[in-house]
Amino acid sequence: MLRARISRRSLLSKTALASTALVAAPYVRGAHAAGSLSIGFWDHWVPGGNDASRKIVQEWGEKNKVNVSIDYITSQGQKNLLTIAAEAQAESGHDIFAFPTWMPHEHSDQLVPVDDVMADLIKANGNVNPTVEYLARADGHWIAVPASVGSQMKGPCSRIDLMKQLANIDVQEMYPAGSPPKADAWTLETMLKAAEACHKGGHPFGIGLGITADNVDTAGIIFHAFGGDLVDDKGNITVKTDGVRAAMEYYRKLTQWLPPDVPAWDDSSNNKNLISGKAALIMNPPSAWAVAKRDAPQVAEQLWTHGMPAGPKGRFGPFLPYFWGIWKFSKNVAAAKDVLRTLSQRDNVEKMVVASGGYDLPSYEKLTDFKVWAEAEPPKGTLFHYPNPYHHQIQWVSAQPAPPKVAVQIYTQAVHTKMVVRFMKGEKLEDTLAWAEGEIEGYMRT
Amino acid sequence: MADVVLQPPVTRALARVGARRRGPLRRKSIIAFLMTLPLILLIAVLVVYPALYSIHLATLNKSMKSFVGLGNFAFLFKRETFWMVVRQSCLFAITAVIFKALIGFIVAHFVHNVPGRQQRKWRGMLLVPWVIPPAMSCLAWLWLFDPSYSAFNWILAQFGIGPVPWTGDANWGRFSVILVNIWIGSPFFMIMYLAALKSVPEQLYEAAEIDGANWWQRMRYVTLPMMRNIIAITALFSLIVTFANFDIVRILTAGGPIDRTHVFATWAFWLGIQGGDIPLGASVSLFMVPILTVVAVFILRDINRRGNEA
Numbered sequence: 001m002l003r004a005r006i007s008r009r010s011l012l013s014k015t016a017l018a019s020t021a022l023v024a025a026p027y028v029r030g031a032h033a034a035g036s037l038s039i040g041f042w043d044h045w046v047p048g049g050n051d052a053s054r055k056i057v058q059e060w061g062e063k064n065k066v067n068v069s070i071d072y073i074t075s076q077g078q079k080n081l082l083t084i085a086a087e088a089q090a091e092s093g094h095d096i097f098a099f100p101t102w103m104p105h106e107h108s109d110q111l112v113p114v115d116d117v118m119a120d121l122i123k124a125n126g127n128v129n130p131t132v133e134y135l136a137r138a139d140g141h142w143i144a145v146p147a148s149v150g151s152q153m154k155g156p157c158s159r160i161d162l163m164k165q166l167a168n169i170d171v172q173e174m175y176p177a178g179s180p181p182k183a184d185a186w187t188l189e190t191m192l193k194a195a196e197a198c199h200k201g202g203h204p205f206g207i208g209l210g211i212t213a214d215n216v217d218t219a220g221i222i223f224h225a226f227g228g229d230l231v232d233d234k235g236n237i238t239v240k241t242d243g244v245r246a247a248m249e250y251y252r253k254l255t256q257w258l259p260p261d262v263p264a265w266d267d268s269s270n271n272k273n274l275i276s277g278k279a280a281l282i283m284n285p286p287s288a289w290a291v292a293k294r295d296a297p298q299v300a301e302q303l304w305t306h307g308m309p310a311g312p313k314g315r316f317g318p319f320l321p322y323f324w325g326i327w328k329f330s331k332n333v334a335a336a337k338d339v340l341r342t343l344s345q346r347d348n349v350e351k352m353v354v355a356s357g358g359y360d361l362p363s364y365e366k367l368t369d370f371k372v373w374a375e376a377e378p379p380k381g382t383l384f385h386y387p388n389p390y391h392h393q394i395q396w397v398s399a400q401p402a403p404p405k406v407a408v409q410i411y412t413q414a415v416h417t418k419m420v421v422r423f424m425k426g427e428k429l430e431d432t433l434a435w436a437e438g439e440i441e442g443y444m445r446t
Numbered sequence: 447m448a449d450v451v452l453q454p455p456v457t458r459a460l461a462r463v464g465a466r467r468r469g470p471l472r473r474k475s476i477i478a479f480l481m482t483l484p485l486i487l488l489i490a491v492l493v494v495y496p497a498l499y500s501i502h503l504a505t506l507n508k509s510m511k512s513f514v515g516l517g518n519f520a521f522l523f524k525r526e527t528f529w530m531v532v533r534q535s536c537l538f539a540i541t542a543v544i545f546k547a548l549i550g551f552i553v554a555h556f557v558h559n560v561p562g563r564q565q566r567k568w569r570g571m572l573l574v575p576w577v578i579p580p581a582m583s584c585l586a587w588l589w590l591f592d593p594s595y596s597a598f599n600w601i602l603a604q605f606g607i608g609p610v611p612w613t614g615d616a617n618w619g620r621f622s623v624i625l626v627n628i629w630i631g632s633p634f635f636m637i638m639y640l641a642a643l644k645s646v647p648e649q650l651y652e653a654a655e656i657d658g659a660n661w662w663q664r665m666r667y668v669t670l671p672m673m674r675n676i677i678a679i680t681a682l683f684s685l686i687v688t689f690a691n692f693d694i695v696r697i698l699t700a701g702g703p704i705d706r707t708h709v710f711a712t713w714a715f716w717l718g719i720q721g722g723d724i725p726l727g728a729s730v731s732l733f734m735v736p737i738l739t740v741v742a743v744f745i746l747r748d749i750n751r752r753g754n755e756a
Contacts, residue, residue: 078715078719078720081719081720082719085718085719085724089724102722103722106722210700210702210703211700211701211702211703212700259593259594260611260614261593261594261609261611261614262593262614263614263615263702263703263704264593264611264612264613264614264619264699264702264703265593266700269593269594272594272595273594276594276595278594405508405722408721408722409721409722409723412716412720412721412722413716413721418704418705421703421704422704425704435526438526439527442521442524442525445507445508445521446507446508446509
């Protein structure tokens with residue numbers, strides 16, 4: 001048997017040689033030389049809606065030698081909110097997370113400022129709408145990047161035939177495909193008269209008054225269009241004002257012409273109401289139209305998505321954005337910022353919007369002209385005005401402009417719709433206002 | 447003064463025998479402890495730690511940066527909605543438990559009187575509501591109560607009745623969530639009561655019959671006393687579970703309309719997770735603990751007392 005004998009002298013000399021070789025050797029870039037990155041994206045409800053983002057990120061990872069892992073986390077049962085809360089508590093988890101509307105502010109001190117990323121993106125894609133600025137900036141810094149995936153506008157989706165027959169309103173003429181809106185006469189008063197006419201014609205408007213997002217979004221926007229903000233931008237409670245009273249009076253009249261069960265509606269109720277052929281108008285993103293296209297094509301070909309009616313203080317569209325934020329505990333902030341830049345490039349945004357069938361909305365002013373909205377059918381041009389291409393209405397979120405930490409409570413506690421339902425059930429207006437004031441005082445705690 | 451007390455020979459001998467016996471006993475108890483250790487660790491990680499952590503959370507301010515002691519509870523006690531949730535939780539739990547116990551008791555008697563093979567079939571069928579995952583059965587109930595397309599309303603409409611706002615009106619909403627809880631929970635009572643009924647010795651009934659006891663007297667003086675402990679334990683267990691119920695209210699009404707069906711768990715989730723105020727949500731959920739502790743102490747004390755009397 002051979003046995004190699006290694007002397008102390010030879011061991012030392014060989015070790016020294018090996019060490020020198022290792023130090024002097026050229027740096028070889030490995031498969032994942034730039035580290036790893038984990039992303040928690042929102043799980044899109046549109047079949048295939050995740051494909052575009054997955055492909056973009058994978059290509060970016062391969063090009064930049066970053067090992068990327070993606071989890072698609074559903075918002076069903078608030079799973080994404082639970083994950084955000086858990087990661088914030090544990091200070092561990094994904095590097096990037098898709099934050100729903102109010103969450104960036106809720107975790108503003110745990111997010112990496114992205115001023116440099118936003119400066120580049122605004123330069124390339126144009127300004128963002130006021131809602132995004134309101135929700136993604138804290139203490140003078142951008143704390144998140146607006147995501148097209150999941151962002152949506154909940155404006156009216158009307159039945160062309162019923163609105164024409166019962167309310168004498170031609171929604172296609174008001175919002176023609178391919179050209180600017182001619183909707184000066186489309187006001188909240190006009191909508192009230194149309195609601196009455198459609199109710200009498202057996203097709204009441206499907207505007208819910210429950211406690212879920214669709215209901216709250218509409219109510220908050222109508223309140224704002226009357227100047228009826230519950231809290232102003234400085235945090236003062238402004239419940240007992242003429243604007244709020246005017247909005248409540250408007251709703252008192254409107255609720256006469258709505259289905260009696262609207263206080264129990266959730267986010268699916270208005271969709272079902274439209275798709276079953278009952279409603280002449282609902283407030284919803286094009287998801288209802290997309291489902292109708294599959295399940296009730298004769299209804300889908302009569303649907304037209306368009307802008308909100310104007311109120312005394314202006315025309316506002318209920319916008320609900322998603323954001324991508326980077327946790328401060330991320331160990332690869334540079335890579336995270338780079339992938340967010342890539343995801344927000346015009347061609348990539350377009351790919352993701354196409355994958356969603358036009359449901360997703362970018363927040364930048366130059367990204368409202370993708371073909372997918374112009375070409376969507378039936379009927380041709382049904383989604384043309386969905387991204388607000390002529391900036392005909394100001395995108396706004398319910399409870400804005402209250403400081404976001406207070407606004408999130410007003411929004412999630414559905415104060416607007418609860419006020420309307422209380423008033424609708426016969427409570428005195430001043431009692432309802434006093435209740436709302438008391439509730440909001442409670443939200444002011446820090 | 448003697449420091450050492452000398453033991454008499456008999457005592458020493460007995461001590462030696464005791465030590466010999468304690469040896470295997472001690473070994474057995476160590477083995478038993480080691481075997482239960484995984485469960486103890488599991489409970490420590492999944493129950494004790496979260497419970498302590500939620501107590502910690504409840505003492506923080508909204509931004510979770512400073513200690514506020516009992517400040518969150520003081521804040522809650524001033525809120526009208528909180529007291530409404532307390533009332534609703536009590537109404538929900540107590541009403542549901544009473545009806546579940548009543549229905550379970552009656553159905554258990556019916557099943558008990560069904561002959562052998564048939565009884566197994568009935569037992570299986572009656573357990574279905576309890577074994578279906580509540581989230582699934584609640585979805586079915588949601589469709590039955592749907593505000594616009596309720597199947598119940600369709601049936602009522604055939605008789606010219608309705609529509610009933612099952613989830614759109616405060617009182618109907620409360621009725622609906624309690625009804626579903628009773629539907630899900632009654633089989634548990636039924637099976638527990640059935641087991642208790644089967645353990646009542648037949649001789650007691652025979653003796654009562656010889657003494658001329660009628661149906662009610664047999665129930666009053668034989669069945670109920672023999673089932674008392676099971677009734678108490680089942681009621682306590684169900685009260686705890688019903689108080690902490692989340693899924694039924696969450697799925698059927700989400701606490702609406704205008705907060706009139708919220709219970710502790712749904713309101714805590716609404717405040718803590720959806721509203722981003724985790725300390726306040728934790729405080730609401732912890733408020734259940736003293737209520738349930740008081741109930742548990744009273745019921746368990748009663749059971750112990752009866753056990754000692756027996």
